[in-house]
Amino acid sequence: MKIAITGHRPNKLGNDYDLTSPLMLKIKSRIHKVIDHHIMNLLPSDEDVTLITGMALGIDTLFAKIAIESKLPFIAAIPCIGQEKMWPDKSKDVYRSILANPFCKRHLVSETGYDNSVMQKRNIWMVDNCDLLIAVWDGTSGGTANCVKYAESIGKEITRINPKSDEKSL
Numbered sequence: 281m282k283i284a285i286t287g288h289r290p291n292k293l294g295n296d297y298d299l300t301s302p303l304m305l306k307i308k309s310r311i312h313k314v315i316d317h318h319i320m321n322l323l324p325s326d327e328d329v330t331l332i333t334g335m336a337l338g339i340d341t342l343f344a345k346i347a348i349e350s351k352l353p354f355i356a357a358i359p360c361i362g363q364e365k366m367w368p369d370k371s372k373d374v375y376r377s378i379l380a381n382p383f384c385k386r387h388l389v390s391e392t393g394y395d396n397s398v399m400q401k402r403n404i405w406m407v408d409n410c411d412l413l414i415a416v417w418d419g420t421s422g423g424t425a426n427c428v429k430y431a432e433s434i435g436k437e438i439t440r441i442n443p444k445s446d447e448k449s450l
Contacts, residue, residue, distance in 0.1 A: 282355075283315060284332035284406040286427040287339025287416030293443060297371060299342050303443060307339070307416055310441045311346055314414055332357055332406050335378070336399075337371055339416045344378045353383050355409075359402035360390045403427040407436055415440045 287307075290297045296304050319329055331354040333343040347354035356379055364375045378384060389402045403426065407413055413431045415438055417424045431438050 281318060281327055281412065282330045282332055282410045283318065283412045283414060284334075284357075284410035285311070285339060285343040285414045285416065286334065286403060286406070286424050286431075287343075287414075287441075288418070288422075288424055288443065289336060289338040292418065292420065292422075293338060297337065297368065299338075299345065304342065307441065307443055308342060308346065311343065311414060311416070312350075314439050314441070315346070315350070315352075318412065328353075330355060332410055334359065334399075334402050334406055335363065335375065337367065341371075341374060341378070343414075344381075344384070348378070348381050348383055351383065353385065356384050356386050357402050357406050358386060358388050360392055360394050360398040361388070362393055399423050400426060400430075404430060407431045407434065411437065413438045416443055418442055418444045 294301055294303055329352055331343060331347045331352055333354060333356060334340045335356045335358050344354060344356065364372050379386060389405045390398045403423065407427065407430055413436050415424060415428045417428060417440060428438060
């Protein structure tokens with residue numbers, strides 16, 4: 281089973297680039313619960329789990345860290361060459377350490393540099409290649425909304441985690 285994630289950047293999550301705030305820890309716990317539920321209750325015992333992250337700042341980075349901590353293989357769906365070039369140095373360091381981790385398999389979605397289309401191309405690739413999409417999404421417009429809309433249009437299973445509530449919406 282492949283589980284992908286889409287979710288907000290730090291600017292919609294209290295500007296927590298370090299991913300250590302109480303909100304991020306709550307989201308992390310809820311993501312763990314979704315993964316554990318699928319591993320323990322829904323998968324045949326012989327089926328492996330692979331996570332897919334889009335490698336953006338925020339939820340994508342958190343998901344990669346969850347994969348590493350849980351010793352789960354994951355695919356880093358990199359949208360384009362140089363995605364991280366405008367990020368703060370600390371975020372670049374985290375990005376590089378994630379990509380260097382032995383649990384990480386890289387997939388470069390577009391061999392171009394950044395343009396307005398690469399993030400959606402990355403989202404489409406992730407949705408097309410997953411069995412379940414976790415959406416950490418508060419309902420606002422943006423890339424996460426576009427990803428969810430695409431997943432809905434092709435009938436992909438989605439588990440929504442609203443970071444503004446204590447409930448998990450399916």
